[in-house]
Amino acid sequence: MRRFLTFLISIFLLSAVVFYMSRLAPGDPLVSYYGDRVEKMSPAEREWAEEKLGLDDPLSIQYIRWLENVFHGDFGISYKYKMDVLEVIRGRIGNTLILGGVGFLLIFVFSLLLGIFCAWHEDRMIDRVICKAGTIISCIPEFWLSLVLILVFSVNLQWLPSGGAYTIGREGDAGDRIWHLILPMIIVVINHLWYYAYMIRNKLLEEVRADYVLLARSKGLKKRNIMFRHCLQNIIPSYLSIMAISVPHILGGTYIIETVFSYPGLGTLSYESARYQDYNLLMVLCIMSGILVIVCNMIAQTINERIDPRVKMNELVCTMDITSEITGVAGMPDAADTAEVTRV
């Protein structure tokens, strides 16, 4: 109950801050509604247009009106697409969910496997090579990696399409969609893979040095048994909670990639809406990612409390510490668009 209340309050604060921030920022929302015609408008026409969109009232009145409408289930229209905001989002959200969701699953599985593999072969040639390669890859900005892959695979070899979610005219074709997903998906996975695999590796190495492992060995248990039945079991819960926190990171990470591939998803949408002052759209997108961040944190917290009942409500700290410690560069990989939570 208390949690639900905090949840509501944070969402409310978020919406207020985003509202004021985006409207106080320079930029003309009329441009996104009327396009280039704005420049030719007379002052009278402008006034009329502003009144029509409700932009001429003081900010607080605009905000209250917005809140009222939201409680009636009306999120307003997108200035750019001239459609109901929810309609615009509904058309795009599937694409992002596929890219982010499948990407998340792949990262989850592969990083676990890679991490275990490296820990198993600690300090051998193969582990060192993978570690070096991982460091190098984690240095490459994702947009550059996408550019290079496009350059190689679609411009020169012409194997894969360079952008979009489907070939025009073949919207319903699942195979075609998968075809377009390959490159962005590879980048989503590669980009985050090492980050989590390295974490698994380090945690396992720590675990392997614990005393119970020595005991198990002296009892005659097989190495493989100890590794998978005991060590792995100990780190899986914390891995789960970290992965829960990183859902917004990974979903957010698709944003930049979406822009490079001009993939019609929420990423391109929120980028456009922030760029062209499409207020109503921006509000809904920000609140959606805010909800995502908060919900994921709550899930992580629940997992932590289950593992260790000593961890109570106010100790989300520990998981956060782990993430920042292990990833080294906290908050380094890309992101969700809740820029404005900054001011909450």
Add this chain to the structure above:
Amino acid sequence: MTEQFEVVGIRQIPSEKQEKKNRWHEGKPVLSGGLLMLIVAGCLFCNLIMTKDPSYLDFQHYNIAPDREFLFGTDMMGRDIFSMVWYGGRISLFIGIVSTVISTMIAVVFGAVSGSAPAWADTLLMRLTEILLSIPGLLMVIFVQAILGKASVLSISFVIGITSWMSIAKIIRTEVRQIRNSEYVIASKCMGGSFFYILWRHLTPNFVSSIMFMVVMNVRSAIVAESTLSFMGIGLPVEIISWGSMMSLAENALLTNSWWLILIPGTFLIVTLLCITNLGNYLRKNVNRRERNI
């Protein structure tokens, strides 16, 4: 238990005398350090290296592949890539350093205030940092920048700086909480030392080593952030040359298949980032590695 007998848990006992005296560069990132020095020096003294004026638009020679005259080729507007890389590196590195200075300053003050504040204020401040920390970084920068509109070198550094101080602040807060009740801090306080005096003279020397790694990594992420922003067209405009803005022409480069426009600035960028990472890893305290039990 029919398996053969095996001795577990034996480990080598370190021998008393060292076999060979370590040479000075043992374990130090010589290669990365050297490369980084080379790049930084090249960018600082770019006037001596540049073969052309980096901002001169040579419309007769546009979009040519690397050859003898234009070592790295030219871009769509006829600018010489070789000169641009060195000249643009200046701005990229500048942004990396300035924004790190900004974020470190915020982090030091914030962390120290939070660390020496009463418990309730500390909880409040830390809750705030956690919220910020859970929001991933780069798009946060992108959105602040998109809302602010037009960008200059300083405004970009500022935006990156104010969005990347959280993790350092958390570390500082923990360290400060540990040492704030030591005798020398209390003594200094009793003798009338002001907050900033204590922070500078007594607290900072104690936590500087633990944040060093994060600070270096912040330089790296700031450079990445700048180049991503510029690439997406909301960072530096094309006229201001940086590694990021050089690649904002990449969309066109893809159409004409001019690989040098993408690969060359990118390679410079990545080599720099890699060197910085290696240096950062070196600065990270070496944890005592124990023998594994398995």
